[in-house]
Each structure stands twice: as C-alpha cells, then as structure tokens.
Amino acid sequence: MTENKSSARRTVTKAAQALASTTGAASEQRLPIRKTYKLYIGGAFPRSESGRSYVVHDAKGGFLANAALASRKDARDAVVAARKAFGGWSGRTAYNRGQVLYRVAEVMEGRRGQFAEEVQASEGVSRRGAYAAVDASVDRLVWYAGWADKIAQVVGGANAVAGPYFNFSSPEPTGVVAVVAPQESSLLGLVSVLAPVIVAGNTAVLVTSHQRPLPAIAFSEVLATSDVPGGVVNVLTGSAAEIGPWLASHMDVNAIDLSGVDDAGLATSLEEAAAGNLKRVVRPSADGAADWTADPTIDRITAFLETKTVWHPVGI
Amino acid sequence: MSKAKQPPVAHAGSDAPATSATPVMFDYAPALESRSVVEIASSYGLYIDGRFVDPVDGGSFKTINPATEEVLAEVSEASAADVDLAVSAARRAFRQSWGVMPGRERAKYLFRIARILQERSRELAVLESLDNGKPIRESRDVDVPLVAAWFFYYAGWADKLEYAGLGDHPRPLGVAAQVIPWNFPLLMLAWKVAPALAAGNTVVLKPAETTPLTALWFAEICQQAELPAGVVNIITGAGETGRALVAHPDVDKVAFTGSTDVGRQIARTVAGSSKRVTLELGGKAANIVFDDAPIDEAVEGIVNGIFFNQGHVCCAGSRLLVQESVAEEVLARLKRRMSTLRVGDPLDKNTDVGAINSAEQLARIRELSDVGEAEGAGRWAPPCELPSVGFWFPPTLFTGVSQAHRIAREEIFGPVLSVLTFRTPAEAVEKANNTPYGLSAGVWTDKGSRILWMANQLRAGVVWANTFNKFDPASPFGGYKESGYGREGGRHGLEAYIR
Numbered sequence: 001m002t003e004n005k006s007s008a009r010r011t012v013t014k015a016a017q018a019l020a021s022t023t024g025a026a027s028e029q030r031l032p033i034r035k036t037y038k039l040y041i042g043g044a045f046p047r048s049e050s051g052r053s054y055v056v057h058d059a060k061g062g063f064l065a066n067a068a069l070a071s072r073k074d075a076r077d078a079v080v081a082a083r084k085a086f087g088g089w090s091g092r093t094a095y096n097r098g099q100v101l102y103r104v105a106e107v108m109e110g111r112r113g114q115f116a117e118e119v120q121a122s123e124g125v126s127r128r129g130a131y132a133a134v135d136a137s138v139d140r141l142v143w144y145a146g147w148a149d150k151i152a153q154v155v156g157g158a159n160a161v162a163g164p165y166f167n168f169s170s171p172e173p174t175g176v177v178a179v180v181a182p183q184e185s186s187l188l189g190l191v192s193v194l195a196p197v198i199v200a201g202n203t204a205v206l207v208t209s210h211q212r213p214l215p216a217i218a219f220s221e222v223l224a225t226s227d228v229p230g231g232v233v234n235v236l237t238g239s240a241a242e243i244g245p246w247l248a249s250h251m252d253v254n255a256i257d258l259s260g261v262d263d264a265g266l267a268t269s270l271e272e273a274a275a276g277n278l279k280r281v282v283r284p285s286a287d288g289a290a291d292w293t294a295d296p297t298i299d300r301i302t303a304f305l306e307t308k309t310v311w312h313p314v315g316i
Numbered sequence: 317m318s319k320a321k322q323p324p325v326a327h328a329g330s331d332a333p334a335t336s337a338t339p340v341m342f343d344y345a346p347a348l349e350s351r352s353v354v355e356i357a358s359s360y361g362l363y364i365d366g367r368f369v370d371p372v373d374g375g376s377f378k379t380i381n382p383a384t385e386e387v388l389a390e391v392s393e394a395s396a397a398d399v400d401l402a403v404s405a406a407r408r409a410f411r412q413s414w415g416v417m418p419g420r421e422r423a424k425y426l427f428r429i430a431r432i433l434q435e436r437s438r439e440l441a442v443l444e445s446l447d448n449g450k451p452i453r454e455s456r457d458v459d460v461p462l463v464a465a466w467f468f469y470y471a472g473w474a475d476k477l478e479y480a481g482l483g484d485h486p487r488p489l490g491v492a493a494q495v496i497p498w499n500f501p502l503l504m505l506a507w508k509v510a511p512a513l514a515a516g517n518t519v520v521l522k523p524a525e526t527t528p529l530t531a532l533w534f535a536e537i538c539q540q541a542e543l544p545a546g547v548v549n550i551i552t553g554a555g556e557t558g559r560a561l562v563a564h565p566d567v568d569k570v571a572f573t574g575s576t577d578v579g580r581q582i583a584r585t586v587a588g589s590s591k592r593v594t595l596e597l598g599g600k601a602a603n604i605v606f607d608d609a610p611i612d613e614a615v616e617g618i619v620n621g622i623f624f625n626q627g628h629v630c631c632a633g634s635r636l637l638v639q640e641s642v643a644e645e646v647l648a649r650l651k652r653r654m655s656t657l658r659v660g661d662p663l664d665k666n667t668d669v670g671a672i673n674s675a676e677q678l679a680r681i682r683e684l685s686d687v688g689e690a691e692g693a694g695r696w697a698p699p700c701e702l703p704s705v706g707f708w709f710p711p712t713l714f715t716g717v718s719q720a721h722r723i724a725r726e727e728i729f730g731p732v733l734s735v736l737t738f739r740t741p742a743e744a745v746e747k748a749n750n751t752p753y754g755l756s757a758g759v760w761t762d763k764g765s766r767i768l769w770m771a772n773q774l775r776a777g778v779v780w781a782n783t784f785n786k787f788d789p790a791s792p793f794g795g796y797k798e799s800g801y802g803r804e805g806g807r808h809g810l811e812a813y814i815r
Contacts, residue, residue, distance in 0.1 A: 154481065155481070157807075159788070159790045159791045159792070159806055160790050161786075161788035161790050161791050162465065162788055162790075163786070163788070165783070165786065167788070167790075167791050169791075169792050169806065169808065174796075175797075254797065264588065267588065268587050268588030269587075271583075271587035271588060272584045272587040272588075274583070274587075275580050275581075275583035275584045275587065276580065277752065277797070277798055278576070278579060278580065278583060278595065278597070278797070278798045278800060278801065280801050283590075286590055297483075306777060306796050307777065307792050307794065307803050307808050308771070308776070308777060308778075308779065309777065309778050309779070309791055309792050309793065310771045310778075310779045310780075310781060311778070311779070311780045311781060311783055311786050311791070312767065312781040312782060312783070313782055313783050
C-alpha cells in the first residue's frame with residue numbers, strides 16, 4: 001500500500017519520499033501479531049482447563065501455532081454448554097435458524113482471504129485449492145441454511161389413520177450431538193458435518209481435526225460474530241482418541257457423528273461406548289475416504305432428527 | 317382350562333366421592349370364546365427355507381398358557397447352527413427370488429398374506445390369548461385387526477418405494493434379523509415383517525420364548541400364500557438364539573423390540589459392523605391430566621393407558637401426572653372405575669385384564685410394587701379375587717409417588733400406575749421429561765393451544781392428546797433417548813429397510 005501511494009505522488013518532497021520509504025521498509029519488517037488459538041465453549045474462547053497445548057505444524061512440517069489440547073473436563077464443560085443452549089436454539093423458529101446460518105455464510109464470505117490462508121497453511125494445498133475449499137464451505141452453509149424451514153415438510157406430514165383422529169408427524173432435533181470432524185478436510189469437512197447438525201436445532205460439541213485444527217478455531221470466530229447463540233457450537237481442539245471416549249460415554253449426549261474417526265478400532269470402541277445411553281451413531285464412511293466436495297444429501301440432517309407423532313380425536 | 321373366578325361385586329367404598337352413588341354391579345355370566353377353533357400340535361419345528369424342520373441339536377422348550385399354567389406345546393430351541401441355516405436360506409431367497417422380484421409382485425404376496433390373516437383372524441385371536449394371556453377382547457379387536465392392516469398398508473408400498481422420499485433408487489438392505497417381544501407377539505411380527513418384505517428384504521425372525529405360537533401360525537400362513545421359500549424364516553428360542561441371530565455376520569439389518577438393557581447389548585454387538593439397527597425399547601410415559609380436561613374421558617384414557625394388555629406395553633401411561641386442583645376428584649373417579657375392571661379368564665369376552673405373561677414377569681411386578689410400598693408410596697388396588705392358578709396381578713395404583721421413587725423411574729411393565737401431581741404446565745413438562753425414556757406421552761385438556769404447546773415440549777416419539785394407546789400402520793411409532801431409535805409404521809417405517 002505504502003509503496004503504491006508513494007509512487008503515485010510524483011510531486012512529494014524528498015523528505016516526504018524518505019519518510020514514505022522508511023515506513024515502507026518498516027512495514028516489510030513488521031513483526032506480525034500471532035493469534036492464540038483457544039477452545040470455543042459456551043460462546044467464549046477459553047484455554048484448556050488442563051493448561052495443555054500441542055504444536056500444530058503446517059503441511060511442510062513448519063511451526064504454525066500452539067493449539068489448546070482439550071481435556072475430559074473441557075469436553076464435559078462443552079456438553080454442559082451445549083445442553084444449556086439446546087432449549088433456546090431448538091425453540092427458535094426455523095426461519096430464524098435459517099437466517100442465522102445464512103449469516104454465518106455471509107460473515108465467512110467476508111473473510112475468504114483469511115480462511116484461504118488458514119486452509120493453505122493447514123492442508124498444504126495450492127492457493128487456488130484453498131479458495132475452492134473456502135468457497136465450497138460458504139456455499140454449503142447457504143445450502144444447509146435453506147433447509148431449516150423446509151425439512152419438516154419433506155420428512156414430516158399428515159398420516160391417514162383408520163379412525164377419527166388428526167394425526168401428524170414432525171421432525172424434532174435429537175439434542176446434544178458430539179461430532180468428530182474429518183481429519184483431512186479441515187474446513188470444508190468441518191462445515192459439512194456441523195451445518196446439518198445445527199440447522200435442525202441440535203447443539204454440537206465438535207472435536208476438530210487433530211493435525212489441522214486451526215481453520216476450525218477461525219470458524220469459531222465467525223460463529224461468535226454471526227448471532228449463533230453461545231453454546232450452540234462448542235469447538236475442542238485435540239485428539240479424538242483422547243476426548244472421544246468421554247463424549248461417546250457421556251450420558252447427556254444424545255448422538256455422536258464419527259465421520260472424522262479414521263481408526264476403525266477407535267470407531268468401534270466409541271460406538272460401543274455410545275450404546276450406554278443409546279446414542280444415535282453416524283459411522284465413518286465404509287470405504288474410509290469421504291468426498292466432501294460431493295453434493296450433500298439430507299441424510300446428515302435426518303440422522304439427528306427424531307420423528308414426533310401427535311394424535312388427537314376429531315369430533316364435535 | 318380352569319375358569320377364572322369372577323371378581324366379586326366390588327364397591328368403591330369410602331374412596332367414592334360422596335356425590336356419586338355406589339355403582340350397581342351386575343353378576344356377569346361367563347361369555348367364553350371357544351378354543352375349538354385352534355388346534356395346537358404337541359410339538360413344533362423351526363420354519364426354515366419354507367419348511368418346518370427339526371432343530372440341528374434337537375433342543376426344545378415348552379410354552380404354557382399363563383392363565384392356567386397348562387403346557388400348550390413343545391417348541392424347538394434354535395442353536396447357532398439353526399440360525400446359520402435360517403440366515404443362509406434368507407440370503408439365498410434374497411439373491412434368487414425376493415430381492416430380484418418386481419415390487420408389484422411382492423405387493424401381491426403381501427396383500428395375499430393380509431387377506432389370509434383376516435380370514436383366520438378368529439383362530440389367531442384365540443391362539444394369541446391362549447399363549448399370551450391377553451383378553452380375547454383385545455386380541456380380537458386390537459392385535460389381529462392391526463396385524464392384517466399392517467400387511468395391507470405395507471403391501472401397497474412394495475411397488476411405490478421411489479415415492480417414499482428415501483432417495484431416487486431405493487434398494488433393500490438384504491437379510492433382516494428380527495427379534496420381537498412377548499407383549500404383542502403377532503402384532504410385533506407384523507410391524508417387523510411387513511415393511512421388511514415390502515422393501516425387498518428377506519427375514520429371519522425370532523419370537524419371544526413365552527409366546528412363539530402365533531409366529532409359527534404365521535409361518536403356515538406364508539406357506540398358504542405360497543410365499544417363496546426362505547423369504548420368511550421363523551426360529552424359536554430364548555436369549556441365546558437371539559444373540560446368535562443378531563451377531564450373525566451375514567445379517568444386514570437388526571430390528572429389535574424389547575427391553576432397554578437388551579437393546580444396549582445389541583447396540584454394542586453391532587458396533588463396528590455395517591449392520592443397520594432399529595430399536596424399540598422401554599418407556600415410562602407420563603399421562604398428564606389438566607384441570608380443564610373432561611374428567612370421565614380422562615379416566616377412561618388413564619385406565620386404557622395403564623391397564624390395556626395388563627400394562628405389558630412399552631408405551632403404557634405408567635406415570636399419571638394430574639393437576640393438583642383436580643387430583644382428588646380424578647383419583648376418586650379412577651378408583652371407582654378400577655373397581656369395575658374384570659380380571660380373569662382371557663378367553664372370557666367380558667374380561668378387561670388378563671393374565672400376566674409369565675411367572676418371571678409377575679415376580680418383577682411384585683418386586684417393584686413392594687419397593688414402591690417400602691419407599692413410602694401409598695398402594696391401592698380394588699378388592700379383586702384372583703384365580704388360584706396362573707399368573708395374576710390386580711390393577712394397582714400408587715399415590716404419594718415422588719420422582720425419585722423407583723416406581724416412578726423404572727419400567728414395571730405391569731398393571732401398576734404411579735400417581736404424581738403438578739401445579740403448572742411447566743412443572744408438568746419438567747416432570748414428564750424427567751426420565752431417560754422418551755417413547756410416548758398423553759395430554760388431557762380442553763385447550764387447543766395448550767395441547768400443541770405440550771406436544772412441542774414433551775420429549776417423546778408419540779403424543780396422544782385426549783386419547784391414548786392408539787396405533788395405526790400409517791402412523792410412525794418410536795422413541796427418543798433410551799427408548800431406542802428408528803420408527804415403525806408409515807413411510808418412516810420403510811427407512812429402516814431401505815438403503
């Protein structure tokens with residue numbers, strides 16, 4: 001910026017030119033402000049209560065940041081926050097939830113550059129590839145946002161029972177959903193598993209990619225500034241192998257999405273633990289590699305919906 | 317068969333409100349349904365690949381009439397080897413006949429089965445009452461008509477699956493392993509088998525060990541309908557047989573109705589596999605009565621909610637939540653109504669409450685009722701003389717029940733009602749949802765907006781408003797939370813059997 005400006009001003013004094021070149025040199029050498037990557041729980045950004053962190057590398061093995069290493073206590077705090085937020089979020093009108101999700105897309109669109117840098121650093125993809133992932137993530141949010149006030153008509157309806165009864169079925173959110181986000185696709189994968197959970201009124205406790213957690217924290221900052229109530233999404237950076245079992249066995253978690261669990265043995269043990277309170281379980285894709293760029297279906301929304309059927313007699 | 321004794325002329329006594337007269341009681345003459353329409357053989361094999369065969373290991377067990385303790389028949393106990401044969405037969409049928417048959421042809425077989433079920437309804441109703449202990453009035457008017465309706469409903473889906481909103485190219489899963497309970501033996505079979513077959517799956521079904529007979533009759537109905545061999549396989553046995561079936565590696569789908577504990581075991585067993593699962597488990601439904609409810613209708617709903625099928629109903633309204641301002645009146649009228657319930661011979665058309673299904677279940681009901689008393693709740697049952705043989709438990713209610721009492725938390729699965737009170741709608745919701753279960757709930761009020769608000773707030777899969785215990789093949793049924801997952805009935809019920 002400074003150089004462009006100074007070259008455009010051909011009549012400035014030598015002194016001014018000297019000043020301009022001095023500030024230009026200074027900005028080239030300016031020490032950037034690094035971000036402290038923390039957890040996102042109940043709408044706030046705390047460090048791990050355990051005080052632990054772990055080194056996050058870029059794709060070439062260089063140092064990127066020290067991320068918070070979430071603990072069992074952090075996971076439990078996140079579940080408490082998600083449960084507390086459930087009544088309010090599920091009680092919003094579908095129209096409102098759709099607008100809030102659309103707002104997340106809007107805010108993210110405005111920060112495409114930042115997200116592209118985060119994705120590029122984390123995944124080692126080209127600049128173009130990183131932008132493609134960011135754009136797909138924004139578009140996916142918009143796609144899911146539109147489902148908020150339509151899913152009930154698609155999966156619910158009137159039931160023609162053999163008697164004088166008004167009988168209808170409608171979908172309701174399952175409750176608190178634990179989500180293990182995909183390990184490779186740090187942003188598009190994350191948005192693809194999170195948006196369908198919250199669009200229908202569930203609240204989420206999300207464990208990020210272990211090696212590539214940073215875009216998820218940047219995404220949390222978008223959530224925090226997009227009218228998503230605190231606690232609706234809680235983000236834990238760290239290891240699914242460490243936190244997963246606590247979430248899978250937590251009695252106040254209603255469902256668990258294991259899409260990001262690459263280790264088949266761990267996925268099985270988490271599914272076994274989830275049986276304790278009969279959590280709804282989404283298993284990792286059978287062939288191991290889900291294609292997050294593919295067009296989604298409503299399956300990820302309906303996986304976390306309950307069908308409620310109401311009967312009432314008809315008569316005078 | 318010993319004739320159950322008539323309940324003595326019952327008086328509401330001091331519990332009756334002063335304004336209402338003591339009900340006039342008539343001495344009913346027994347009106348027995350004839351059991352001559354059913355011929356039960358002394359022993360039965362397993363139904364595998366279209367034929368009744370002896371079990372590989374030759375194991376067997378007896379099924380009895382719970383109202384008389386008389387042995388009805390000896391039934392084969394399927395071992396792991398039999399399970400293997402049944403699954404192989406189902407797999408073959410899936411590959412060679414049923415899985416490749418056009419939907420319109422599958423539909424015709426299912427319609428045929430529905431018609432045979434209607435034709436043989438009287439026989440099936442009597443058999444169900446004999447083996448299960450439920451009143452003939454219920455097996456005749458509820459169970460068997462619904463069984464036929466279930467097949468009729470799903471028959472129509474078989475050639476319309478692409479309209480079910482479950483993807484553009486709906487395909488069956490393959491072989492379904494189905495394990496069903498003893499409370500609605502034939503009806504639960506229908507809930508499992510009809511949607512599975514409509515979607516193009518083949519099935520191996522295990523009925524409960526205390527109620528295997530109607531499933532074996534259904535096997536014969538499949539023969540009458542000339543259903544291709546191996547499409548339906550019925551293997552009898554107890555828990556071990558069920559475990560072998562659920563764990564069989566060539567099963568694509570597991571469907572279970574029963575206790576939450578067994579549901580948990582099944583969920584653990586299938587972990588890490590690609591098997592799809594649906595579970596219909598326990599419940600502890602709140603039946604909520606507001607002060608503006610039509611009291612007499614509500615009392616009928618309460619009675620139907622907990623004493624229908626001896627309370628052996630996963631969605632039974634076992635917790636009565638009554639608004640404090642009308643609690644006294646509701647209780648008085650409820651006790652009066654309970655005094656007129658006729659407990660006894662299931663084949664007597666006047667019987668309201670039949671036999672408890674097994675000695676084991678009776679012991680559990682007694683144990684939990686004793687716990688209720690020991691924990692300080694007030695126990696009440698109308699004077700009611702019970703037959704001296706068979707398994708019986710009088711319609712019972714507990715007052716002064718707190719949310720911490722075991723009888724307010726655990727599923728009793730018997731004719732035992734826990735009564736709690738509330739003051740505000742918010743308190744009613746809080747108490748109703750204060751359970752790990754979430755299968756059903758009832759709401760009684762005259763106010764429309766309150767019904768819809770309550771229906772929104774209740775975390776349960778079925779909400780009956782100003783009615784209770786209604787079922788229909790077009791109506792999805794299934795629970796939230798630890799009441800299981802998946803829905804049975806309606807378009808939603810197909811989802812469990814389609815990929």
